[in-house]
Amino acid sequence: MKILFVADPLESFKIYKDTTFAMMREAQKRGHQVVACEMTDVRWQRGEAVSALVREVRLTGDADAWFVETGKQRAALKDFGAVIMRKDPPFDSEYFYATHLLSQAEREGAKVFNSPVALRNHPEKLAILEFPQFIAPTLVTRNEADIREFHATHGDIILKPLDGMGGMGIFKVGADGLNLGAIIETLNRDGAQTVMVQKFLPGIAQGDKRVLLIGGKPVPFCLARIPQGGEVRGNLAAGGKGVAQPISARDREIAEALGPILMARGLMLVGLDIIGESLTEINVTSPTCFQEITDQMGCDVAALFVDAIEQALAA
Template sequence: MKILVVLDPLASLKIYKDSSYAMMREADSRGHLLFTCGAENLRVKDGIVEAQATQLHFTGTQNGHDWYTQSDTAITALKDFDAVIMRKDPPFDQQYFYATQLFTLAEAQGAKLFNRGQALRDFNEKLAILKFPQFTAPTLVSQQESDIRAFLSEHGDIILKPLDGMGGTGIFRLTQADPNIGSIIETLTANGTQTIMAQRYIAAIKEGDKRILLIDGKPVDWCLARIPKTGETRGNLAAGGSGVARPLTARDREIAEALGPQLAAQGLLLVGLDVIGENLTEVNVTSPTCFAEITAQSGINVAALFIDALERHSAR
């Protein structure tokens, strides 16, 4: 297959843990041709969605930036690749939104996008949980300080988070005893002009914020519990959390098997569910991670499962 991966600069990847790197390595090991570009390298000319794409070659080393070389940059229509994988990290800003629109146009021209542009737009990673209220903790979405204060008064201990971040950026735990309630709310809502999410604090975060991977609607049998470091509320690895792979619990599997077929039907080949305790907290669709950690600790080759699914869908 001829595969295009749209992602952040290759030199920025931390290859010892990067899931995009893992999936590209697996594809390369099977003899597939790999090309990469940034979202800024997409364009439409004469009505056709194209990318200024460069072929990727692995060097065999896994140190520093010497793990790859590039060659043969060319303008190529997205429909001329067997698969296009969107792996650019959030934030889901206006430029990201434009890219998803180009993907939808490219699909109409015959391109195969993973995940689909329409699905990326439909599933905001925070708001998507509202589609599945049977699995969530009490949740509020608002930009009004009065709403957030009332929610805090009702539950006493809550989490506030922006709707477009990643890696735990901008997440606050707030209690009624906090002396900075007003300041935190004003900062996150930009003085009442930006909508945020509030959720009841889930004490089970101490046992880990579990990342459950869905590939083609089916859960990987092990998840990664991201455990907060001492003095920290967030379990995100980017915020210093430690990752411990664990088999799925009965509740994890219940959530995953309920959501999996629905998400796959929307064109989401790869999804990362975040579960704390018994509760679904996020549905990650932009560039789900944790391939390397789960593979290293469980022996499950997550990248192989993903490329298997990619090959099946590209052959259709």
């Protein structure tokens, strides 16, 4: 079948670590036709189905020139066997509009993973609020006084914007409160922007673990992203070191509690972020770490994902 990947420009892929590339490679290995487009290529107009200007590609196996374009045409999304939404965050207004176009494509018969409705309903920082039994002390507010009260109660805290990715815009404030006022001003823009504040979790020293859910079930290995050089951020984009390891009993407890709920909402692929015993984020837009886990543990995560897509389409 033809599988359409809605993603960032192919020319920007770092294929040694890119999860979307791993998905494409596995799909082609099974005989599926790999097709790609960007969000800017998608359109709808009255009298037509949602369509995209798509690139038919063949993966070459060459690390440098990793694909060749074998065709380019406009095609209706409903005519593909599956549409995989893999655009990286941020979840900005353009991403929001794209999910509405994908929802229209679903109404026309397209099979879209992850569900565009679920993408809209699960902002990655705020989705954890539904599961308070698994999270650390957390505050979501615009109010400076609330933040200062939370800091007085918990001492070491982490402040983060709600629309960041890759560890961008995350600050740690110690019990002494040094620079707290300036950080609040930077993040909440004098009360105009909502921020998340969490109790600092010392378990970050052992890694910010990415636990993957595929088809509602946990992958048995996770990637612990360990901060380096005095950083408090483990994100790979912030210089963290990725160490794959078996998931812990607590990781499994959280994953098995959330997996069926999220899968029932159309979230085929989810990345849970867990520090120590606490869930910190639920990533649904473009979860990563397939290749790192596969390379270090021998567990073919991309194969598990394509299995799940094929099974969902056959159901």
